[in-house]
Amino acid sequence: MAEISFPLPDLGEGLIEATVLEWLVSPGDQVERNQPLVEVETTKSAVELPSPQAGKVVRIHGGPGDRINVGEPLIVFEVPDNTAGIVGTVPKEEAPKRRVRLSAVLDED
Amino acid sequence: MSNSILEGETAGFRQTESAAGNVTVVMSMQQALNRALDEVLAENPKAVIFGEDCGRLGGVFRITDGLQSKHGENRVFDTPLAESGILGMSVGLAMAGFHPIPEVQFDGFAYPAINQIVCQIARMNYRSRGTLPMPITLRVPSFGGIRAPEHHGESLEALFAHVPGLKVVSPSNPHEAYHLLKYAATRPDPVIFMEPKSRYWQKGDVDAADGGSPEGAKVQREGRHLTLVAWGAMVARCLQVAELAAEDGIDIEVLDLRWLKPIDADALVASVRKTRRAVVVHEAPLTSGLGAEVAQLITQGCFDTLKAPVERVTGFDVPYPSGDLEDEYIPNIDRILFGIQRVLEYRRG
Numbered sequence: 001m002a003e004i005s006f007p008l009p010d011l012g013e014g015l016i017e018a019t020v021l022e023w024l025v026s027p028g029d030q031v032e033r034n035q036p037l038v039e040v041e042t043t044k045s046a047v048e049l050p051s052p053q054a055g056k057v058v059r060i061h062g063g064p065g066d067r068i069n070v071g072e073p074l075i076v077f078e079v080p081d082n083t084a085g086i087v088g089t090v091p092k093e094e095a096p097k098r099r100v101r102l103s104a105v106l107d108e109d
Numbered sequence: 110m111s112n113s114i115l116e117g118e119t120a121g122f123r124q125t126e127s128a129a130g131n132v133t134v135v136m137s138m139q140q141a142l143n144r145a146l147d148e149v150l151a152e153n154p155k156a157v158i159f160g161e162d163c164g165r166l167g168g169v170f171r172i173t174d175g176l177q178s179k180h181g182e183n184r185v186f187d188t189p190l191a192e193s194g195i196l197g198m199s200v201g202l203a204m205a206g207f208h209p210i211p212e213v214q215f216d217g218f219a220y221p222a223i224n225q226i227v228c229q230i231a232r233m234n235y236r237s238r239g240t241l242p243m244p245i246t247l248r249v250p251s252f253g254g255i256r257a258p259e260h261h262g263e264s265l266e267a268l269f270a271h272v273p274g275l276k277v278v279s280p281s282n283p284h285e286a287y288h289l290l291k292y293a294a295t296r297p298d299p300v301i302f303m304e305p306k307s308r309y310w311q312k313g314d315v316d317a318a319d320g321g322s323p324e325g326a327k328v329q330r331e332g333r334h335l336t337l338v339a340w341g342a343m344v345a346r347c348l349q350v351a352e353l354a355a356e357d358g359i360d361i362e363v364l365d366l367r368w369l370k371p372i373d374a375d376a377l378v379a380s381v382r383k384t385r386r387a388v389v390v391h392e393a394p395l396t397s398g399l400g401a402e403v404a405q406l407i408t409q410g411c412f413d414t415l416k417a418p419v420e421r422v423t424g425f426d427v428p429y430p431s432g433d434l435e436d437e438y439i440p441n442i443d444r445i446l447f448g449i450q451r452v453l454e455y456r457r458g
Contacts (some may be wrong), residue, residue, distance in 0.1 A: 032251075100442075102357040104359060104454065
């Protein structure tokens with residue numbers, strides 16, 4: 001198991017901080033990639049931040065009303081070692097399946 | 110590297126000692142590559158690693174995990190999202206005496222860097238009459254099988270192998286990955302190191318002390334009736350096929366080509382002279398794929414003893430499909446078995 005920290009991303013347009021409105025996940029929750037994590041408000045708008053990855057939530061930083069600077073820790077995930085990167089999935093190791101049978105007369109000439 | 114999934118070096122790995130006294134460690138290809146890079150950085154002060162997300166993040170596949178914090182930001186660092194720049198910088202670093210180990214994050218991202226690879230890296234040594242060698246080890250997570258989007262599942266070996274001045278290699282398991290990367294990273298020539306990304310997570314025995322020869326092909330399974338030739342991720346599939354074929358009384362040899370440029374023609378010929386039948390398997394499209402080169406080398410060396418024309422079981426002549434369709438594209442067990450059956454039942458007219 002490894003812990004991966006996700007900092008508050010740059011939400012664009014020169015914004016340097018955001019205020020937490022509501023957490024949509026809690027420590028202990030198993031989240032999927034792109035699942036909404038938290039609603040934050042910037043000086044421009046309120047936005048939901050999607051999860052950058054799947055994993056179990058270990059810690060969340062800041063409660064409703066707290067300001068978080070861009071780049072500061074927002075949430076920490078615990079992910080199994082056997083996990084995919086940002087793109088793609090880990091292939092399942094399955095017992096080989098076949099439909100084709102071989103038949104041959106192997107003359108040893 | 111407190112956040113490292115590869116933390117602890119051997120701490121979490123199961124170790125066993127062989128009869129010869131060698132210690133083998135069970136690890137994934139991710140971990141084997143990570144360790145190889147760690148050792149290369151420690152052994153060669155001129156080695157530098159860089160690419161998109163290679164530094165702080167440790168790579169999208171965790172291959173460079175922990176290396177920046179251990180070896181410093183001057184040895185392992187992030188680059189802009191600009192493959193032409195990554196490879197162009199490699200040329201300059203190599204000219205200045207470094208051994209660059211750049212990463213192109215995914216196979217399909219190599220296309221923007223083709224000019225630097227083909228026009229500079231591959232020929233600078235030739236162009237400069239040997240005064241500007243290009244000791245560059247270009248790591249490319251390659252091939253398909255992880256349900257990724259476009260440009261994340263392609264097989265570029267035939268493109269690279271066609272370019273004079275480049276060497277191309279692909280490991281098939283953690284043991285090969287460790288030894289081939291360490292070897293590639295000490296070569297005075299540019300080496301394209303194609304990592305089979307669908308095999309990153311599978312674990313296997315790594316004997317760090319004894320890798321055997323890092324050059325040429327390697328027989329991964331001996332057999333009498335037919336040789337399956339493969340590289341990268343297809344080696345594991347061919348080994349599965351060989352086990353299934355054994356149920357039908359067909360004894361298959363699996364030759365892991367490893368080096369795709371130069372190809373070990375002697376090993377190909379030696380194997381097929383014994384088995385007299387060959388099928389070559391690759392993920393890349395059929396037409397002008399490396400299977401054609403392999404088939405010709407076998408035909409040239411074994412024409413008088415071949416029982417049947419060499420068969421190719423490959424991807425199709427289409428752009429690499431999206432993840433949902435890749436099982437239909439990548440040669441599967443049944444398609445490989447069909448290829449074997451075609452060879453087995455061939456009769457001279």
